[in-house]
Amino acid sequence: DTEVTQTPKHLVMGMTNKKSLKCEQHMGHRAMYWYKQKAKKPPELMFVYSYEKLSINESVPSRFSPECPNSSLLNLHLHALQPEDSALYLCASSQVYGTERGEKLFFGSGTQLSVL
């Protein structure tokens, strides 16, 4: 069982809708991530929060807006998405971010998003 919980598991939305993806971890990790994954591709980093501050934004379009209300929670707000944004959105956490030895990532089970 994953210790990173994501909701919802599936989401279908129109291009004019606003929706939010939620992620929660209770491992005491201080780094949280959003990844996007298309079929047969590796996960692609979108955002990193370290100690509740946005550390990395990988040039993600503004229709994706992350939020970290506290050290356990991570949201991704979606607005005016395009069909090409359909993908599996994965949340992950790690103890910290940016260490020499790299981070062991713990992923949630993801939200499968379809944009119509």
Add this chain to the structure above:
Amino acid sequence: RKEVEQDPGPFNVPEGATVAFNCTYSNSASQSFFWYRQDCRKEPKLLMSVYSSGNEDGRFTAQLNRASQYISLLIRDSKLSDSATYLCVVNMNAGNNRKLIWGLGTSLAVNP
């Protein structure tokens, strides 16, 4: 040259076989390495970190060859449940940051 390269496969092997995957990386200053496993339509899960001296966890052995800039994963006595995509991840310096670079993954199918 891609930063991290893997043979996409698929590797089709019978149960009980030994199978090995390699992953090459371009940045000689890379400092840490991981293997993740991903089942179809599931999230990636950390399988092993890869240490300089090599490491073993049950049927799985990971090796690092810094001179040739590759890591390997060996699976002995393959089980049906080993069928998955195996993703190589390399921690690289990227300017003032460090970045995890993911390979495209190697697909393994273990057949009865």
